[in-house]
Amino acid sequence: MQELIDAAKAEGELVVYGSCEEDYLSAACAKFEQLYGIKTTFQRLSTGEVQAKIEEENGNPSADVWFGGTTDPYNVVAAEGLLDPYEAINASHITKDVYKHADNMWHGIYTGILGFMVNKDELDRMGLEAPQDWPDLLKPEYKGLIWLSNYNTAGTAKLVINTMIQKYGHDEGIQYLVDLDKNIEVYTKSGSGPSKNVGTGECTIGIGFLHDGITQILDNGYGNIELIIPSSGTSCEIGATAIFKGAKHPNAAKLWIEYALSPDCVNQADEVGSYQFLVLDNAEQPQAAYDFGLDPNNVMDYDFEDATKNIGTYVEEVMTALANAGANTGDTGRFQTE
């Protein structure tokens, strides 16, 4: 370990692309710089943006490591050979096998639970009950009230596709999303987009990760938000970190992975408003998440392999099905890309 630290210090620099919330990203980078004296710069980009950038740069990446964001796009670029494997020492603390890539292309750092966030005041004003499960979202009274993220740009929305296909079967899952589309007002570019608009009432029902909802309630003071865990079960994402193939500072990058898998890094998450469950046995779980009734173990069995292998096809199928059903998928006001 000390060898690695010395080698990393000799490189003296690290560039991070982060797909978690910017506050967490910035805190994590600042701490790394402070601990090891390595100059750390970062840029916050959504997973889709990082994927596009890394593919374009094809082995000559402008950053060294990727931090945060759901694993589906990690798997895509790993399959394209654009990530470097690294067998992390601290990986011994990872609690489950699914929380890391079989060939060590990425390591999990947190997990988040998919669910609904609703604005209680708005629902009261309209005299509506909050949806309790996935099929409830299709009710006609929720027309124009639901926000989701864009299937093309957000890892969160890709998880929604996989979840529905695994839950209801391929054809029925896609049919569900086509039906859901009739109630959806906006597809935001970023996965946390809906959560940010629930409190102000711009969005009444948001689909996304519930830890984003906790941030809005605890850190930003939106007491009118209620979190709902779908009663028939939901899935979870894994947030990961990885080294880009061709990284200019390979040792600093490896040290970053060790750091990201240590309490030093992950324990500061809830201080800056990121309430995901942690996947390390020596880390402190965020109490706030339990207080809101979330439980990392109460999720459906998720077939990560199928998700990784087929998500590209699924996204295309869904977009085609939406277009065939009469949705204008080119309308960037609704399917937001910016």
Add this chain to the structure above:
Amino acid sequence: MAKSQSAALDRKKLMADPIMVGTIIVLIAFLTLFILYPLAILLVDSFYGGTGFTLDTFKRIMAMPTFITAIGNTLKVGFLVGILSTIVGLLFAYVEVYVKMWRFVGGLFKVVSMLPVVSPPFVLSLSMIMLFGKAGIITRQWLKIYDNSVYGFWGIVIVQTLTFFPVCYMMLKGLLKNIDPSLEEAARDMGASRWKVFATVTFPLLLPGLGNAFLVTFIESIADFANPMIIGGSYDTLATTIYLQITGAYDKEGAAAMAVVLLCITLGMFIVQKYYLEAKTAATLTGKASRGRMLIEDRSVTIPLTILCSLATLFVIMMYACVPIGALFPTWGYKFRPLTFKWFGQVFSRYHGLQAFRDSFVLSLIAAPITALLSMIISYLVVKRNFRSKGFIEAVSMLAMAVPGTVLGVGYIRGFSGGVFHTGFLQSLYGSAAILIIVFIVRSLPTGTRSGISALRQIDKSIEESAYDMGADSFKVFMTVTLPLIKDSFLSGLVTAFVRSITAISAIILLVTPSVYLITVQINEFAEKGAYSIACAFATILILITYGSVLLMNLFIKYFGTSRKLKPEKVKKAKIKRIDIRVVKEG
């Protein structure tokens, strides 16, 4: 023969002055490298496809429906904003110059014309969303309208009109003041109604000026990046499309070609405005009215106009006031009380506030004196000296005025990311703080140069010539004679450059790297994320810094500027002389 002889003499004189020659060479190098070259590389990039001349890139972007829509959108918005700003500006200018009104209304006008100058460009978009958006204070909380959307065409038009009409107001005010009242009084004496006088005398005299104001606003609107970015929603304009083409689609060639299209549009308008309308305006309205105007006191005119204008100004002031107040709400859109300073705290504790303010402040502070000095040197060379590349220097420094920030940004990316002509030369510039300073300088240079030229034209050549005769070299003459004489213009150029730099966004958002924090970039980021309270807190502090600096500079100018006693007299004399000449010509 005599002419060529004198030219030869001039050249000889110039060559004997190494400081002058050195300055000119450095200037030409600077202008070529940082204005001409980035624009040229855009052309090269979009026409050169690896093997030779090609139109493929243009064909590709022209086939993008989003791009064609964006051109249409941009022109539509620009046209309407141009017209609306000119009308509102004319109304304000007319009321101020022609109508007797209460003192405080005049004060309001001053505030309104000052506010857009010291604010970062997108504060009005922010307040528009906060006041009238779907979760807006006025729409949702007060009027209980739950689905009002401000995003899109009308949002941009309203916000841009409010941002740009003060420019029209200032331009038209100057022109109206120059109209000789006797012309209108003659018409009144012959029995024409006020309306008829306005329609048949004042308006025709003003027409080229109105056209000028319209085009200036049109160009500003087309070049505007910040407002469409925040309030445009899915309504893309050229500036935002180019930005997204780079940051979203990583298509730099496509963006370069788009930038060329945008540049052609603004350049074409700029040429019409500068060389046709400005000349025409000058022909109908130069000099100064020979005496004061009898103000309209008729209550049936003054009361409605005063009320209309006061309401309009109060509306604008409310829009600006929304920003500092919005920064105090504990939970935007949900809990408005008790007011809190926690967002201001977070700016510094969480979001690198101190670093952002320091970086913005220091970079602008470095850029401002360089800009002011450069523009004074350029105007000195243009007005006072004769040499071959003079036309080039003047044209290029003015050209920068017609280049939208986004275009310049793309040009810098294409021109410097791989070094000059992709050779690696000056590559280290890219991504550094120095390139931001250069962008600041280039962006403020035209305004400084313009004011420097007009200041210098009022100074007689003989003053400097006598210094030369006594043996001073050009550096000494410039520093000890010319510069002190145009100190006011220099200092105000300094302030303008500082304010423009610290509030700039369009070009630098493409060039800034994670190692430098700039306030405007931060505001843009938080506003886009919907974190309005933080964005407002940043914007409030920025406005305070800018306004504070302007006040300080003004104080400074008051104590160290040119002595006030002499100047008005001198100017008046010069003006009267010009009017006499005009009268003779017309007679």
